[in-house]
Amino acid sequence: MPDRESDLDLFSAGAAVGAPGILRLLITLDPARSLIRLQWTERRTGTPIAEVRVSYHPSGFGFFYDVLWEVEHAGKKEERRSMHHGTSIHAQLNRLKKQFAVAEEHISACAVVGDQPARRAGAERVEPVALPAGRSPWIWLGRQVASLAATESARFQQRVRAPARPDDPPAVQAARKFEAFRRAFQNPSEPFLLLRITLNFVDPCIELHWTNQRTNTSPADGRIRCTGANELTWELNAAGQRESHRTTTHLNAIRAALDRWRERFFTFDPNIYAQRYELDPKRKQPVYVGEAGFSATDSPWTWLEDEIQVMAEDLCPQFGPLAKAMEHADPLLYAEMQREARRLDRKLQRQEEMLERQREEGRRKQEEKRQREARAAERAKALAAAKTAATGKAPDLRSNLKSQISNLKSPPQRAPLPPVPLRLEVPPLQFQETLLPLADLRGYFLRERAALWWVSNQSDDLLCLPYCRLERLDYQLRTALRVLGPLRGRALLSDEVGLGKTIEAGLVLKELLTRGMVKRFCVLTVPSLVDQWEEELADKFALSVATTNHAVFRSDPERFWRENHALVASLHTLKQPAHLAVAQTVNWDLLIVDEAHYLRNRASQSWQAVNALPRQFLLLLTATPVQNSLEELYNLVTLLQPGQLPSPKEFRARFINPKRPHQPREPEELRRLLGQVMIRNTRANAGVNLPPRRAETVLFAPAEAERAFWEKWESEFRERLAKLSASQASLWGHLLLQAAGSSPAAWREALKSFPDRAAAQAWSEQVPLEASWAKKCDLLVPLSKGEGGVVIFTQFLDTQAAVAERLRAAGVPTFVINGQTPPPQRQPITEDFRKQAGALLLTHSGTEGRNLQFSHRLVNFDLPWNPMEIEQRIGRLHRLGQQQPVRIYNLVQAGTLQEHLLQILQEKLNLFELVVGETGLILGERFSSDEFAEEVFRRWRESEGRVAEALQSLGDELAAARDQYGEVKKLDETLFAKDYESL
Incomplete structure (x- = not known):
């Protein structure tokens, strides 16, 4: 409360100031400092008489005297307090008005303009403020003080909000809030x-x-x-x-x-x-x-x-223990975690938006209910008033409402007026403009949604094309339209390898999402293609998906299947009982099964798993729907359209010729039935012709000392691996053997984390190994001089850095992309390479989304053990839009594991002559990408130095698989060639 004795002293001191015409009052508003300053001076001399500083300062919990008046006059200082409502403030102003009498025409005001940074920089300025005409400046000043107090009070209340966690119990939150208030008032600082x-x-x-x-x-x-x-x-x-x-x-x-x-x-x-x-x-x-x-x-x-x-x-x-070695092997884990974090953020944001829409819908329905009740009450009052006017007495409110309505007199019947013809000439109006004028942005989006709803059942055009990043090929667009139209979202896409079944399925998926006909979808494929599907959907269709390769799936599989609406999953994972039990409880709008030839056996777990999933639309993708018998095709069609074909017994009797399985009976009828569920494009009808590609193996003979060192090292390395566990031996065997075939820098860097430190130190210091590696680098310089430059693939970051340094030293324009390159910078780097040529160095993680058909020279500086990864490298250049023959240079050191592996891939598998996509079909169920690499390592480990002999049997298996694929390809061409185009 104010100190009364001090106030009396100030009043007595102020009484000697003089008459009202002697003083001048300047009111200064300083919002940046939350302060109002009153300064009285003598008019003639400008001598300061008194100063009052008004600010908001809470005095304690539960009290309201929170406006502080600091009065300084005649060398004395005094603090007064008032409440922040108008009466208390004007009481203080009246005391000051009497104490320091000043005429109203001698009162002026100004304001300090400038925020906190400007004040610190000395850039604030003072501007005059016009006082309201015809009104006392003291009343205006009181309102300014009240406004200051209200603003600062609101800020203070926000400042003392308790820092409680959302998951705290209510009692804990209340205790934290009370503690915040207590501390705020005990220590105002x-x-x-x-x-x-x-x-x-x-x-x-x-x-x-x-x-x-x-x-x-x-x-x-x-x-x-x-x-x-x-x-x-x-x-x-x-x-x-x-x-x-x-x-x-x-x-x-x-x-x-x-x-x-x-x-x-x-x-x-x-x-x-x-x-x-x-x-x-x-x-x-x-x-x-x-x-x-x-x-x-x-x-x-x-x-x-x-x-x-x-x-x-x-x-x-x-x-x-393995972090340092793995980071030099260009790991994809960190980039994957970043993508997963961004996906999770987007998912949480969508959930928040959905909850907000639900809350808004709830509020809207409550308001509609309230309005209906209000209208009903008004009608009841009107009926009551009508009853009172008709009978002269108030109606019985407890009587039945229907009886009250029936008692009302109906208006007298009148004869209808004769019809009069009327003709109005009006200009033509657009329906949407009349119904929904474009007054704001919201109207535009409403019209867009209305248009999408109107065409949701139309199939004459694709609405998703503006939202896709791909080259529009006619046969792919026709395929998508046919699936959406006559086939009604259920189709077997059986294009030849390399024509883009993934693109066609992605178009159907994106179109159904755009039309609002699909909310939840799942893509099932083999494990080696999960990441490729994720990349294609993100790069070409702007679709973010969760996959079974993500860490979230391993931590909580049940949540993965239930909560994610966009999935890419491994078919081998789905058919496991624990995962299938959860997945079949979800209603899928669309299922896409890639490599659907794995479903050819109706008794297999894969066929049973897909058949158990509830779905509205289904797409099966395979280039080889028949591998042994037409019964395999029957099983695929049964998944798509049960009942489309006759019973199994009747189908075998009508269409399968046991003596000539490649020539079905009643071929025209079979084509008619299959044409209702199957689309097959060939290169002939699609008009797709790619230039040839040629592969060349460049062998570098090592010096005698270098060759002897590698032979000795491999022998000692086998002995060291025998002392490790199976998993550790496999990990270090893959890492060091592939690093040895890449570069001395990558090999020495990997050795730094090898468990046997003494052996690693001895190996890294024995003999210089740069001779053959330098020969490999020297070949790159002339290749980079030609038109289109050269694309160089490596597996290890250390190898990539060493090659880039050597090329730059030779004056070659060098561009580098790897897993550490930020995604927004990758496309500009690619464009710079396209314009300047030179050399573009890529790793596996740096190839995602890179289309390099403007270049026609490719160098495999080192050789991955996964044939499909080599095929993906080639596919970056040998794709639609390539105008020149593609030259592939494989650089390997003679007498090494890489040479023997390349030999069987080239001679037994014909890897560099296959169409992109055929490698996976040939390897089939025998080898996945990881299994093939593990098989190479196992045979090297058991070879005891005879690597060529150990890999020869693996080459024989690849040759047999290639021949089997050739037979299947002939069968498919015989049965389906030129009969199932998307026309």
Whole structure:
């Protein structure tokens, strides 16, 4: 409460000031400082007489005297308080008005313009404020003080909001809120403690910096780092003292450590903001980037807990025993985790939007219900008034409403008027313009949705094409339209290999999504093609999917099947009982089965699994629908349209000729029945002709010392692997053998993490190995000089870096893309290579989405053990749009495992002569991509130095598989050639 004795002293002092005409009053509004200043001076001399500073300052919990009046006059200072409503404020102003009498015409006002940064930079300015004419300036001043108090009171209430977590019990949240109010009023400076959180992506850590806004000092700085496989280090610098402790990465440990810092340096939620510190490709120095990080309704502490866990998940694995070696093998895990995090963010955002729409719909329905009830009440009142007017007495409210209505007199019947012909001439109007004028952006989107609904059942055009990034080929568009039209979303796509069945299926999927006819879909394929499907859907159709290769699937498979609406899954995973039990409880709008020839046997687990899934639309993709008998085709058609073909017994009797299985009976009738479910494009009717490709193997003979070293090393390496576990032996065998065939730099880098440190040290120091590797690099320079440049593939980042350095030293324009290249920068780098030629160096993870048909020279600097990966490399250049023959150069060292492997792939499999996509069909069920590489390693390990002999039997198996595929291809051409085009 105000001090009465002090007030009397000031009144007596002010009485001697003089008459009202002596003083001048200047009112200064300073919103940046939340302050109003009143200054009285003598008119003639300008001598200061008195000054009053009005500000908002809460006095305590439960009291309302929160407007502080600091009065300074005649060397005395006094504080007065008032409540923030108008009566109390005007009472204080009346006291000042009497104490320092001043004529109203001698009162003026001004305002300080400029925000906090401008004030710190000295750029604020003072502008005059016009006082309202015909009204007392004291009344205007009272309203300004009341407005200041109301604004600052609202800010203070927000500032003392409790930093409770959403998952806290109500009692805990109430206790936290009470503690926040108590601390705010006990120590008014605490609400002005500011916390800045910095996500440092340059020196990976999370930094916390506390600042006292009143004193502009820093009471503490904190830093959180990952220092072990499951370890976080918490560093704190407070009052010149350094503190440090360690915790695990478990959520409870993180929460406990944060609680200790939060209690020690109490900061209210509105005083917390976040930023990130990261590299900018356009600048030399890292930059700070401001970001919200969390909304005003969320707890920043919960957000900070999540960020610490994300940092731990990203950085802690690098402290594992194999992390250093695997990062030099160009791992895809980090990029995959980033994509998964972005997908999760988008999914959460869509869920929030859906919840908001549901809440809005609920509010709308409640409002409609309220309006209906109000209209019903008005009608009841009208009926009651009519009853009263007719009978002269009030109606019985308890009587039946129907009887009241029946008692009302109906209006007298009148004869109908004769019809009069009327003709109006009006200009033609568009239906949509009349119904829904384009008044704003919302109207535009409503019209767009109306148009989509109108054409949702039309099949004359594809609405999805503007949203697809692909070359529009007529036969693919016709196929998609036929599936959506006559085939009604159920079809067997049996195009020849390389014509783009994936594109056709993607067009159907995107169109059904655009028309709103599909909400949930699943693509089933073999394990080796899961990532390829994910890439195709994202790159060409802008569809984000979850796959069985993601970490989320391994952590919670049931949630994966139930909650994701867009899936790419392995068929081999689906047929497992545990996964199938969950997947068959989901109603799928569309199923796409790639490599559908695995469903040819009705008794197989794959056929049974797909048949058990509820679905509305179904697409089966295979280039070889028949491999042995027409009964396999019967089983595929039964999945698509049960009952489309006769019973199995009748089908065998009518169409299968046991003596000539390649020539069915009644071929015209069979074509008619299959034409209702099957589409097959051939290169002849599609008009697709690619230029030839030629492969050349370049052998480099090592020096005698180098050859002897590798023979000795392989022998010793087998002995060291025998001492490791099976999984460790397989991992290190694959890594070091492939690194040895890539470059000395990659091999030595991989050796740094080998478990047998003594052997690794001895191997890396024995003999220089750069001679044959230098010969390989020298060949690249002339290849890069030609038109279109050269595309060079490597498996290891160290190899890629060494080759790039050597090419740049030779003056060759060199461009590098790998898994560490940010995705937004990859396409500009590709465009620079297309314009300047030179050399483009790629790794496996850097090839995603790269179409390089403008170049026609490819170099396999090292050789992957997976034939399908080699095929994918070739497919980046040998694709639609290629105008020149593609030249492929395989660089290998003579007498090594790579030479023997390349020999069987080229001679037994004819890898470099196959159409892109045929390799997987030939390997078939015998080898997946991982199984083939494991088979190569197993035979090398058992060869005891006779690698060529060990791989010869593997080559014989590949030759047999190729011959079998040739027979299947002839059978399909005999049965289906030129009969099932999408016309």
